[in-house]
Amino acid sequence: MAQRRMFSKKIVETDIFIDMPPTAKIFYFYLNMSADDDGFVGNPKIIKLISGATDDDFKILIAKQFIIPFDSGVIVIKDWKIHNYIAKDRYNETQYLKEKSELSLEKNGSYTKCIQDVIHYGDPGKDRVGKERLGEDRVGKSSIYRESGIPDDNQTAPPDTEKTTSVDNDILFKNYMDLFINFAKKNINKRSLALQTFIKLSEMEKSQIITGAKNYINFYKSDRPDDESGQYSINAFEFLDNAVFKEYQVPIKQNKANSPFCKYDPNADINDPGGWGPKKPDKTLNTDINDRGGW
Structure with a gap:
């Protein structure tokens, strides 16, 4: 499959394209970059999540006829052949032959059903x-x-042929990312990695991530009140990739006595390089002259 994708100003500089919301335009560019050599995209919902687009952006692209949807969930870029010319020696035909058979080309090179x-x-x-x-x-x-x-x-x-589980998973992942992003802005950049891991989870594991995320965030806030921005918290990707959510299925109360984040004690045992150990005993001066340590 060719790796380069082009965009025609005949399409992306039209008033109808410019008038779309920025998120819809970004979604369109992402779809074009992900399409095969015939302009088909088999996982538009995944691309929607990666690009940060919404269901409304999806509907806008369909309504304005920038993409053509099929009952199978596949979409095709309507103006694909206006955007791209792929040499025969680099061209690989799409695997979506059934959907391709439902299309014809207009004189200007755009697809139509x-x-x-x-x-x-x-x-x-x-x-x-x-x-x-x-x-x-x-x-x-x-x-x-x-x-x-x-x-x-x-x-x-x-009739709506979309599977309920697919819709539920979209909502589930969005809610999960919203929790982490609202907690720590650094998680905005972890969306794509987190999504790749989320897809691999079992349905049982997916059902646990919201509870785990809420309990972890609440625990961290109470345990690290000094880190209001969540700078040192685990990120949304690692939380899934390391299955940390399984450890937070029930709320965890912070035990201050055992907290690894207790205050630093400058008078701690000298053998404790971290300065977190028990206090050493007070020195007693003027002790036995034979005791060179002054003890």
């Missing part, structure tokens, strides 16, 4: 058309709504 049923009122001889007629017939309202994936008011909305 093949619609097999286009109704022409008053002309029963043209009820069914092939994709060779698509460029002429796609301008109808019904065609636009079908391509964008947005149901017309006069049409029955297509």
Whole structure:
């Protein structure tokens, strides 16, 4: 697969693109960078999380026809071939052949979905058309709504085929990262690494991370009140990667006597290089002259 991706000013400098929210534009660029040589992306929800985009940004790209969604969850960049030209010796065809078969190319090089049923009122001889007629017939309202994936008011909305578990995991990971980011801003840069680890967790482990995160953060705040920014706390990635969340499934009360963060004692035992040990006994001066240590 070719490693370089290009963007055409014919697309990204249009008013309709510029008017989108910044997060939607960033999401679009991320999708383009992740697409295969035919412009298909098999994991758009993962890319959405990595880019920091929202479900609304996803809907905007579909509504404005910058991407075309499929029932399988795959999407394709509509203007992919306007953006990119890939030499034949570097080109690798997409693995999403079924989805590719549902597309045709317009004269300007952009993708469009093949619609097999286009109704022409008053002309029963043209009820069914092939994709060779698509460029002429796609301008109808019904065609636009079908391509964008947005149901017309006069049409029955297509059933939602997304798996509930996928949606739940998106929300779960977002809530997890929100906890750590609100606690310590350093975790903003750990989102991608944390996501890669989160994906590998079992469903049981995923169900434990919110409880673990809350208990850990509460414990750290009470144990380290001097570190209000969470600078020295474990980050969101390591918390998952080292399975620390399993150790915090129940709230932990700080035992001050055993706290590793007790105050430094300058009078601690000299053999304790950390200065954390018990106090040494007071010196008694003018003791036996034979006791050179003065004890």
